[in-house]
Amino acid sequence: MRSDPPTKSDVPMRSDPPTRSNAPKGSGGLKYLLAVALATFAFALFPQIHTASAHREQVLSSLDAVASSPSVRVHSTTDEMAAKTLAMAERAWNRLRPRFQNSPTEPVEVFVVEDDAEYERIQPASMTRGFATFGGNRIYLRGSDLDQEVVTHEMAHILLGANVPPGLRIPDWFNEGFAQFVSGADDHTIEVLYMVTSDRVLGFSALAKIDALRGPDRDVATIQGFAVVRFLADRYGEEQLWALVTRLSHATDFDQALVDTYERSDLQLSEDWLAYASDEYGLLSLMGLRMIGTMALGALALLAVTIWLGAAIRRSIRSPSPLDLTDAEIEEAERAERLQ
Numbered sequence: 001m002r003s004d005p006p007t008k009s010d011v012p013m014r015s016d017p018p019t020r021s022n023a024p025k026g027s028g029g030l031k032y033l034l035a036v037a038l039a040t041f042a043f044a045l046f047p048q049i050h051t052a053s054a055h056r057e058q059v060l061s062s063l064d065a066v067a068s069s070p071s072v073r074v075h076s077t078t079d080e081m082a083a084k085t086l087a088m089a090e091r092a093w094n095r096l097r098p099r100f101q102n103s104p105t106e107p108v109e110v111f112v113v114e115d116d117a118e119y120e121r122i123q124p125a126s127m128t129r130g131f132a133t134f135g136g137n138r139i140y141l142r143g144s145d146l147d148q149e150v151v152t153h154e155m156a157h158i159l160l161g162a163n164v165p166p167g168l169r170i171p172d173w174f175n176e177g178f179a180q181f182v183s184g185a186d187d188h189t190i191e192v193l194y195m196v197t198s199d200r201v202l203g204f205s206a207l208a209k210i211d212a213l214r215g216p217d218r219d220v221a222t223i224q225g226f227a228v229v230r231f232l233a234d235r236y237g238e239e240q241l242w243a244l245v246t247r248l249s250h251a252t253d254f255d256q257a258l259v260d261t262y263e264r265s266d267l268q269l270s271e272d273w274l275a276y277a278s279d280e281y282g283l284l285s286l287m288g289l290r291m292i293g294t295m296a297l298g299a300l301a302l303l304a305v306t307i308w309l310g311a312a313i314r315r316s317i318r319s320p321s322p323l324d325l326t327d328a329e330i331e332e333a334e335r336a337e338r339l340q
């Protein structure tokens, strides 16, 4: 059953409940007792896992406004939001669907949570604008920060998920980078430039270990993942990228699919990427020079403002304040003193 959670989301939504029951099937009381004890222990240790998914179902069931087409069904609080989101989801679907061999067997269910606090309680990681069940058909969106880009990004996760065999692990950098690439997201040039200049650009094998949901480097999956997908498209053409996506539908290993598509070993490909990154984003690259230029202009402007401010302060110290006495006033005061 692929209609819901084997979950990866905006990334992976690992806090979702498994779709099939994990209860042991009639193999003795001891195993059963052990399972119950373990489950109780797990729930005591991670109560948020249970409450988050229970809360999610509760929030979703309150979204009464529905707008649908044959391929997408949107659930929201207001008819207006549902219709607006459906138009964006249809646009994303019509643009991406022809590039994939398969689509989910059921219509894509899109849930727009307009209440920010509610959305924050159901999101799988902080600061997301949306997430999707990879290998499933559900998209969840933050209603207060909704645009075509995020809808297309999540639709890309759904379609990619529907086109890879259930057991095939897609690294987060590719899942996120691909979704960023096809949705025309901001390319994070400054962040990549910073990573290149501070020596934090990762090769393929290190990148494969980055979890897009957890850890201090979780942004790396999105930022560098996008840069790597752009590198693949730039260097080998966008059609090869789609050829890789098609190949994934019958692959047993992501790295092997990469090697077969680009006909280079993963080590060579990784070295090409690192060389491309320092050419494209290093300080001496066009983008680097442009950024240094912008920063130098900024520094000059700051210097000019500082000099002007200093001069203005000095001027104000030297010029008479309203409390200063004029010559006439001093004269008058002295005359008054003499009269006393």
Ligand SMILES: [Zn+2]
Pocket (backbone or CB within 6 Å): 009, 010, 011, 153, 157, 175, 176, 179
């Ligand atoms: Zn994503």
